[in-house]
Amino acid sequence: MTIESSYERWRLEYSAATPRRERVTTMSGVPLEPVYGPPDAEFPGVYPYTRGIHASMYRSRLWTMRMFAGFGTARDTNERFRDIIGAGGTGLSTAFDMPTLLGIDSDDPMARGEVGRCGVAIDSLADMADLFDGIDLATITTSMTINSPAAVMLALFVANAEAHGVPRARLGGTLQNDILKEYQAQKEFIFPPRQSMRLVRDTMAFTAAEMPKWNSISVSGYHIREAGSTAAEELAFTLANGFAYVELAREAGLDVDAVAPRLSFFFNAHIDFFEEIAKYRAARRLWATWMRHHYGAVDERSWQLRFHTQTAGVSLTAQQPEVNLARTAIEALAGVLGGTQSLHTNSMDEALALPSQKAARLALRTQQVLAYETHVADVADPLGGSWFVEELTDEMERRAESLFAEIAEMGQGSMLEGCIKGIEDNWFQGHIADSAYELERAFNAGERIVVSVNAYTEGNEDDDLTLLRVTNEDEARQLVRLAHVRQTRDDDAVRDALARLSHDAADPTVNVMESLIGAARAEATVGEMMGAMVNVFGRYVEVPSL
Amino acid sequence: MSVRVLVAKVGLDGHDRGIKVVARLLRDAGMEVVYTGLFQTPDTVAIAAIQEDVDVVGLSMLSGAHLTLAPLVVSALRDRGSDIPVIVGGIVPANDVDELRAQGVADVFGPGASAQEIVAAITALVPHSN
Numbered sequence: 001m002t003i004e005s006s007y008e009r010w011r012l013e014y015s016a017a018t019p020r021r022e023r024v025t026t027m028s029g030v031p032l033e034p035v036y037g038p039p040d041a042e043f044p045g046v047y048p049y050t051r052g053i054h055a056s057m058y059r060s061r062l063w064t065m066r067m068f069a070g071f072g073t074a075r076d077t078n079e080r081f082r083d084i085i086g087a088g089g090t091g092l093s094t095a096f097d098m099p100t101l102l103g104i105d106s107d108d109p110m111a112r113g114e115v116g117r118c119g120v121a122i123d124s125l126a127d128m129a130d131l132f133d134g135i136d137l138a139t140i141t142t143s144m145t146i147n148s149p150a151a152v153m154l155a156l157f158v159a160n161a162e163a164h165g166v167p168r169a170r171l172g173g174t175l176q177n178d179i180l181k182e183y184q185a186q187k188e189f190i191f192p193p194r195q196s197m198r199l200v201r202d203t204m205a206f207t208a209a210e211m212p213k214w215n216s217i218s219v220s221g222y223h224i225r226e227a228g229s230t231a232a233e234e235l236a237f238t239l240a241n242g243f244a245y246v247e248l249a250r251e252a253g254l255d256v257d258a259v260a261p262r263l264s265f266f267f268n269a270h271i272d273f274f275e276e277i278a279k280y281r282a283a284r285r286l287w288a289t290w291m292r293h294h295y296g297a298v299d300e301r302s303w304q305l306r307f308h309t310q311t312a313g314v315s316l317t318a319q320q321p322e323v324n325l326a327r328t329a330i331e332a333l334a335g336v337l338g339g340t341q342s343l344h345t346n347s348m349d350e351a352l353a354l355p356s357q358k359a360a361r362l363a364l365r366t367q368q369v370l371a372y373e374t375h376v377a378d379v380a381d382p383l384g385g386s387w388f389v390e391e392l393t394d395e396m397e398r399r400a401e402s403l404f405a406e407i408a409e410m411g412q413g414s415m416l417e418g419c420i421k422g423i424e425d426n427w428f429q430g431h432i433a434d435s436a437y438e439l440e441r442a443f444n445a446g447e448r449i450v451v452s453v454n455a456y457t458e459g460n461e462d463d464d465l466t467l468l469r470v471t472n473e474d475e476a477r478q479l480v481r482l483a484h485v486r487q488t489r490d491d492d493a494v495r496d497a498l499a500r501l502s503h504d505a506a507d508p509t510v511n512v513m514e515s516l517i518g519a520a521r522a523e524a525t526v527g528e529m530m531g532a533m534v535n536v537f538g539r540y541v542e543v544p545s546l
Numbered sequence: 547m548s549v550r551v552l553v554a555k556v557g558l559d560g561h562d563r564g565i566k567v568v569a570r571l572l573r574d575a576g577m578e579v580v581y582t583g584l585f586q587t588p589d590t591v592a593i594a595a596i597q598e599d600v601d602v603v604g605l606s607m608l609s610g611a612h613l614t615l616a617p618l619v620v621s622a623l624r625d626r627g628s629d630i631p632v633i634v635g636g637i638v639p640a641n642d643v644d645e646l647r648a649q650g651v652a653d654v655f656g657p658g659a660s661a662q663e664i665v666a667a668i669t670a671l672v673p674h675s676n
Contacts, residue, residue, distance in 0.1 A: 098557070098558035098559060098609050098611075099558060101558075102558050104558075110557070110558060110587075111558070112557075112611075112614055112615075113557065113611035113613070113614025113615050114557060114558050114559075114609060114610075114611045114614075117609055117610035117611055118609045118610050186560060187560030187561070187562055187584055188560050226563070227562075227563045228563045228567070314563075317657065317658055318637075318656050318657040318658055319658055351637065351657045352637065352639050353610070353637070353639055354610070432563075433563075433566045433567075433570075436563050436566065436567050437566070437567050437570050437571075440567045440571065440661075441571075443660075444571070444660055444661045444662070450658070453658040454658075454660070463640060467639055467641075470610060472614075541583075542583060542584060543583075544581050544582060544583030544584075546566055546569045546570060546573075546579065546581050
């Protein structure tokens with residue numbers, strides 16, 4: 001029996017790919033191979049995928065330039081979406097406002113001052129229809145960055161598409177739906193962890209059965225890092241959460257190969273260039289190894305870690321904000337050299353406000369310069385074989401494995417139980433807060449230099465950026481729209497749909513997705529659907545810790 | 547007698563990195579810090595501040611709702627006869643700072659403010675600390 005080498009397997013895979021260009025050379029005409037390395041090296045597109053999940057990487061397809069946007073009403077955001085697509089964006093990601101993310105309606109007293117402020121306000125089916133009005137959902141994939149109400153948003157999305165004649169099976173897109181990191185880092189939780197996980201289970205089972213092109217969860221390290229973790233903690237906590245979702249699906253009787261290929265990942269691209277690249281390479285290798293050997297996945301797609309990257313919001317400065325263009329470009333380059341499947345570049349004004357139209361366009365232009373001018377997409381894993389990057393990749397892997405061992409111990413062998421226990425004991429939160437404090441301590445002690453903040457501050461007084469303003473008038477417009485929905489819908493149909501939802505939610509053996517879609521069609525609001533489930537599931541209260 | 551500070555998150559904003567870091571930095575500076583957790587209302591903050599007899603209330607606001615919520619915290623305190631000063635930290639555009647001051651906010655710290663600046667400002671607000 002002969003064992004094919006990584007190179008031979010790569011060559012076979014590569015020959016099946018369709019390159020974007022026949023002849024690839026440097027600017028000066030030097031011909032370029034699709035990847036470099038000695039014959040006994042590891043190659044991309046081959047297990048354990050350290051060097052990339054595709055044999056041809058960006059030679060056949062560039063990353064998706066997926067820009068995250070949302071503010072004001074659904075109509076405001078729809079305009080921004082069209083602008084992004086018009087400027088060459090190839091994917092969309094929806095940012096929701098705080099009331100929507102926390103499952104309350106725009107007319108709830110707690111929503112005062114928050115409607116449309118840091119994302120778009122979505123209250124009902126009418127808003128979902130306006131949000132994607134005129135956007136071809138068959139060619140532009142959409143991501144919905146929402147977690148606690150993820151099942152509700154998926155129901156609204158499906159109900160809206162079906163009302164426009166697009167069957168659910170044809171819908172491609174991503175639901176963030178990563179509730180574990182909400183308790184650990186982003187803190188947009190509503191229900192207690194186990195009840196939340198039941199909804200995650202329901203969305204995974206529903207999409208696995210009915211929406212084959214849909215990514216059920218975008219397992220997200222981004223927010224863990226933004227909350228202050230180190231790169232190794234981001235890597236380890238994110239993958240541990242991914243393992244927890246796999247175990248959750250397995251407990252629900254779903255086959256690992258039925259759900260794992262539809263899990264995608266989302267990482268931060270912070271300012272420490274090589275550490276980030278090493279993190280992405282280690283992530284692919286760890287996921288492949290664990291899926292194959294711990295979870296017995298046999299489908300290669302279950303082993304392949306696909307990921308979205310966003311540049312680091314926390315690395316942006318309010319002082320001399322134009323400098324953020326340079327930071328973002330460098331961070332985006334790390335994502336590309338690390339083999340990301342899609343990328344969002346932050347706008348230079350985001351330490352001050354949501355991005356203006358001009359700043360958002362400049363951020364997209366940064367990706368286009370990388371993709372079309374710099375040639376960095378011509379050769380797969382160009383840093384593979386660098387002694388430094390290979391060692392840093394190994395070190396990221398070792399540190400992650402060590403944290404996995406601690407989580408597994410908390411869960412007595414179960415990553416699912418370990419993740420929940422770690423949340424309940426503030427273990428994750430404590431790790432993240434300690435790392436955030438250490439970074440800030442180093443900053444205050446002058447050990448960490450941030451250009452324009454604690455060094456090179458000449459020019460900080462210049463302040464000529466035009467910022468996006470979301471005003472109380474935008475909030476008032478959304479309240480009018482919501483009042484109109486409440487007046488014109490069939491109240492009996494809403495009551496019946498919500499009663500069915502309450503009934504289904506109370507029975508853990510039932511999948512709530514169909515009753516949520518029914519309630520969405522009846523024009524029940526996000527707050528009403530979430531409220532019905534809060535009555536059944538209860539609310540989570542975090543024990544405050546410093 | 548050490549300075550007592552209540553740090554608080556009002557409304558729906560769950561970004562708690564900044565508040566936790568600042569709380570620890572204030573403790574490092576010898577202050578006593580009380581944190582009441584996420585999703586507080588202006589009333590719960592005012593009641594806790596009075597009950598805990600703090601010298602200063604610090605609000606951390608990163609979701610753009612500062613112009614609505616910070617003045618409500620100030621008035622919730624004043625309505626109860628308290629003159630405890632309120633300071634705000636977070637994502638606050640320069641244009642909003644004057645508006646917040648006009649509404650009774652004692653001081654505002656944007657991104658990049660150092661521990662030394664925040665400590666100095668709080669100390670200046672508390673007579674007995676001098």
